[in-house]
Amino acid sequence: MKKVAFQGEHGAFSEIASKFFFSEEVSNVPSYSFEEVFSRVKNNKVDFGIVPIENTLYGSVFETYDLLLKYSLTIVGELNLQINHYLIAQKKYKLTEIERIYSHPQALGQCSEFLSRFKRTHITPAYDTAGAAILALENKTEPSAAIASIEAAEFYDLEVLESNIQNNKENYTRFLVICQKKNDAEVLNPKTSICFELKSIPGALFKALSVFALRDIDLVKIESRPIPQKPFQYTFYVDLLGSLKDEKIILAINNLAEISNNIKKFGTYNIGETYSS
Amino acid sequence: MKKVAFQGEHGAFSEIASKFFFSEEVSNVPSYSFEEVFSRVKNNKVDFGIVPIENTLYGSVFETYDLLLKYSLTIVGELNLQINHYLIAQKKYKLTEIERIYSHPQALGQCSEFLSRFKRTHITPAYDTAGAAILALENKTEPSAAIASIEAAEFYDLEVLESNIQNNKENYTRFLVICQKKNDAEVLNPKTSICFELKSIPGALFKALSVFALRDIDLVKIESRPIPQKPFQYTFYVDLLGSLKDEKIILAINNLAEISNNIKKFGTYNIGETYSS
Numbered sequence: 001m002k003k004v005a006f007q008g009e010h011g012a013f014s015e016i017a018s019k020f021f022f023s024e025e026v027s028n029v030p031s032y033s034f035e036e037v038f039s040r041v042k043n044n045k046v047d048f049g050i051v052p053i054e055n056t057l058y059g060s061v062f063e064t065y066d067l068l069l070k071y072s073l074t075i076v077g078e079l080n081l082q083i084n085h086y087l088i089a090q091k092k093y094k095l096t097e098i099e100r101i102y103s104h105p106q107a108l109g110q111c112s113e114f115l116s117r118f119k120r121t122h123i124t125p126a127y128d129t130a131g132a133a134i135l136a137l138e139n140k141t142e143p144s145a146a147i148a149s150i151e152a153a154e155f156y157d158l159e160v161l162e163s164n165i166q167n168n169k170e171n172y173t174r175f176l177v178i179c180q181k182k183n184d185a186e187v188l189n190p191k192t193s194i195c196f197e198l199k200s201i202p203g204a205l206f207k208a209l210s211v212f213a214l215r216d217i218d219l220v221k222i223e224s225r226p227i228p229q230k231p232f233q234y235t236f237y238v239d240l241l242g243s244l245k246d247e248k249i250i251l252a253i254n255n256l257a258e259i260s261n262n263i264k265k266f267g268t269y270n271i272g273e274t275y276s277s
Numbered sequence: 278m279k280k281v282a283f284q285g286e287h288g289a290f291s292e293i294a295s296k297f298f299f300s301e302e303v304s305n306v307p308s309y310s311f312e313e314v315f316s317r318v319k320n321n322k323v324d325f326g327i328v329p330i331e332n333t334l335y336g337s338v339f340e341t342y343d344l345l346l347k348y349s350l351t352i353v354g355e356l357n358l359q360i361n362h363y364l365i366a367q368k369k370y371k372l373t374e375i376e377r378i379y380s381h382p383q384a385l386g387q388c389s390e391f392l393s394r395f396k397r398t399h400i401t402p403a404y405d406t407a408g409a410a411i412l413a414l415e416n417k418t419e420p421s422a423a424i425a426s427i428e429a430a431e432f433y434d435l436e437v438l439e440s441n442i443q444n445n446k447e448n449y450t451r452f453l454v455i456c457q458k459k460n461d462a463e464v465l466n467p468k469t470s471i472c473f474e475l476k477s478i479p480g481a482l483f484k485a486l487s488v489f490a491l492r493d494i495d496l497v498k499i500e501s502r503p504i505p506q507k508p509f510q511y512t513f514y515v516d517l518l519g520s521l522k523d524e525k526i527i528l529a530i531n532n533l534a535e536i537s538n539n540i541k542k543f544g545t546y547n548i549g550e551t552y553s554s
Binding site: 226 | 333336445479480489496499505518
């Protein structure tokens with residue numbers, strides 16, 4: 001059975017994403033951090049990793065972008081998961097009794113309007129939504145709850161106090177599936193991810209994008225991250241429609257190499273399907 | 278005396294930035310959140326707000342970008358502050374005794390290599406580096422420390438256990454100064470910040486950047502944020518060299534309006550100086 005590393009405890013959204021992505025049964029391996037997911041893939045401890053890259057309310061997951069560059073793994077797939085958050089607690093507690101709420105900082109951000117109703121409740125960041133469920137279960141001194149998935153409620157035998165508490169129902173997280181090897185699967189609906197450094201931005205970003213625009217290559221996402229050794233310089237990450245085997249993409253990347261540094265190709269994979277958690 | 282709202286407790290880097298920015302003496306007002314800073318400026322409770330927008334190691338501060346759009350205030354200045362982090366604790370503790378370290382999540386990220394030496398120490402996020410100093414001071418049950426500024430050590434009478442513990446010495450945070458009114462100061466070295474929505478990215482971002490490139494307007498920063506009601510659509514924030522009074526910038530923004538929605542002009546201000554904390 002293939003092994004898939006994900007960040008968090010059983011019941012995390014990444015594990016749910018893994019269940020949707022892989023048609024065959026896989027063994028999902030909980031990992032402490034995003035970096036542990038990348039490192040397990042790099043060191044062949046697992047076959048794949050699955051990591052969030054972007055949420056439609058909260059924005060990009062920058063650690064994932066930085067780790068893609070650091071570990072030079074291949075992206076072999078993506079999927080979008082509609083995120084539904086639940087406030088869950090032990091059966092003995094009512095909503096009005098809750099003194100502490102645990103969750104991942106991004107989930108806390110996604111439920112900020114709901115949380116603003118709790119004036120005297122302590123809000124405590126946890127490293128993962130499912131880990132938050134464990135903290136709520138294990139806190140013996142205060143009536144505690146967690147913001148997590150319905151699957152986490154089922155897994156840890158917790159009760160739902162309130163459903164769909166996110167600010168916005170149009171809440172999707174896009175996940176990437178990463179692998180040590182090249183993608184050898186057939187790609188019918190290709191998307192390609194690359195990144196590159198620009199020496200300075202004035203004019204340079206326009207020129208960089210022109211290598212794609214002039215060849216009618218569609219750019220569907222752009223993100224920038226600071227380069228640690230070079231203050232106020234950036235690595236740009238772009239997602240393109242098309243394959244690294246397409247001649248116009250090969251030519252565009254050759255052209256890009258004339259005006260930018262450190263181009264990395266993360267691979268070509270199928271545009272993701274959307275599922276509901 | 279003018280009042281300036283900043284996020285955090287006295288001794289926070291934002292307060293240090295305020296001291297460098299304002300040549301006259303001002304009253305710096307601690308605020309619980311970035312949103313409270315914006316709301317105090319909007320409701321005329323203070324004259325100015327000062328907020329971090331970008332760190333050269335960790336990246337953009339997205340909450341600030343989102344609040345700029347939400348509150349429609351004017352940017353009247355910026356500055357860069359070199360960030361030096363210190364591990365500080367009560368005088369009675371040695372480095373090897375520390376069981377818990379508090380700091381703001383971004384400061385924890387900036388000191389991740391130093392922190393990786395502490396295998397059995399609890400790392401606890403705090404809402405602010407100076408607030409972390411207070412938590413370290415008030416924790417009576419565990420020997421605790423905080424990652425904060427040297428000013429926070431002085432303010433709360435804590436001892437420095439280790440200096441300059443950030444991963445990278447080239448660690449700068451750029452701060453914006455925001456105001457309810459338009460900037461009426463003379464701007465000798467102008468930078469202008471705007472944002473706009475693109476209906477879809479294929480080709481559209483290239484066209485949007487072309488309105489500046491074709492007029493030789495330099496773009497020094499670009500950032501994108503998701504639009505909550507429109508999954509996988511983005512607001513782009515750009516900083517341009519020049520003034521909103523320059524004819525070529527006026528023409529470029531008129532041109533931009535033909536191909537994008539919801540253009541906001543945050544104002545023209547002097548390019549920031551760099552200071553060391």
